[in-house]
Amino acid sequence: MPEVASFSYAFSTLQQLAEDVLKHARDKGASACEVDVSEGFGQSVGVRCDEVETIEFNRDKGIGITIYSGQRKGYASTSDFSAQALRETVEAALNIARFTAEDDCAGLAEAALMAKDCPNLDLYHPWALTVEDAITTARRCEQAAFDASPLVSNSEGASVSTQQAHFVSANSLGFMGGYPTSRHYISCSVIAGEQEAMQRDDWYTTRRCADELDDPATVGRIAAERAVARLGGRKVKTGEFPVLFEAPLASGLLGSLVHAASGGALYRKSSFLLDHLGKRVMPEFVQISERPHIKRGLGSSAFDSDGVATYDREVVTDGILQGYFLSTYTARKLGMQTTANAGGSHNLIIKPGDLDLAGLLAQMGRGLLVTELLGHGVNYVTGDYSRGAAGYWVENGKIAYPVEEITIAGNLKAMLAGIVAVGNDVQVRGSKQSGSILLDRMTVAGE
Structure with missing residues (x-):
């Protein structure tokens, strides 16, 4: 079985970054602070007419910081996780807060409403999918569309994507929570008909766990059936x-x-x-x-x-x-x-x-x-x-x-x-x- 790609940062590191932000905000005199730290990555493969059209990898991270100075609010963000960048981002948010108008509705939620014991919602199911396997899956999906009807004349492509992310949210009332998530999808879009009489349609499936996705061939077949069914479209009387x-x-x-x-x-x-x-x-x-x-x-x-x-x-x-x-x-x-x-x-x-x-x-x-x-x-x-x-x-x-x-x-x-x-x-x-x-x-x- 292929290895599952992993996060660049441990969950405990995200928690520590959040704590560092809250401490620096407190030291700088903020009356309240909330912070979100996140990291995500994934891959997407697109195939069109049996040829590989796109192979994309994405990896991103970020920290968003909201500072309250009394009833004034400031926000700043960064994708740099270094200690200096965190301090500068906190100070930027604080400076923005000092120059914003007071808003008597601004501020954190009441402490009693904060989440305490977060249930395990089973949202993280990484998909051990190599690029080669993703290409094979996308081709199988698209070929099923072509096989479904001789009227399917062209394709806008089939794609397979897998994404993972994890995050930590925290604030100065003592709340800290977060968890990893995953989301995967398979899609197909095809064209039926010839010359002027052409119609397109698509279908897709998406789940947290790849085992629960519809079969790629089913996705392709449904996309084809939908495109063919639209041939001969006309208007109706108002x-x-x-x-x-x-x-x-x-x-x-x-x-x-x-x-x-x-x-x-x-x-x-x-x-x-x-x-x-x-x-x-x-x-x-x-x-x-x-x-x-x-x-x-x-x-x-x-x-x-x-x-x-x-x-x-x-x-x-x-x-x-x-x-x-x-x-x-x-x-x-x-x-x-x-x-x-x-x-x-x-x-x-x-x-x-x-x-x-x-x-x-x-x-x-x-x-x-x-x-x-x-x-x-x-x-x-x-x-x-x-x-x-x-x-x-x-x-x-x-x-x-x-x-x-x-x-x-x-x-x-x-x-x-x-x-x-x-x-x-x-x-x-x-x-x-x-x-x-x-x-x-x-x-x-x-x-």
């Missing part, structure tokens, strides 16, 4: 229709909920969910949970970037918004308590329903299945939503033909309230997990 967001895109609706319910948008009054805590925002059957401690979870974390211990909670219960997504700072701006979401959500999961994608299509009857979104036409202040899209027109509960060059539009508030069903076809690819989501109606603009 009108209002039910819309089904395929699972990989449905998690984006969860992302919109998180953005609108996040402290930053709320205290700036730039959210369509302002003052919606405790109010119905989705149908009664919708349940959304945050589960930060799932073993090997892609969004798992024992604490947030403020050092606050994460915990299981219900975000939406029976369609009612139970909680926002707050950091220490944004919680203070709103006169509330942090929800341990500094840095984002942690394994946000919408409860799956009973139907798979075929079942949802049958339930929809006639409408649009969306498999690709283009552009970023979302206004979180008003909730207005308008994006380019591609997918399939559905008649009598079955896919009738591919659709392209259309726009879907609506309002996120109405879209969330108009969820008809959530599928059980969950694709786990990040910190938000959802099956396909069926909406009662959106405006589809085509011909």
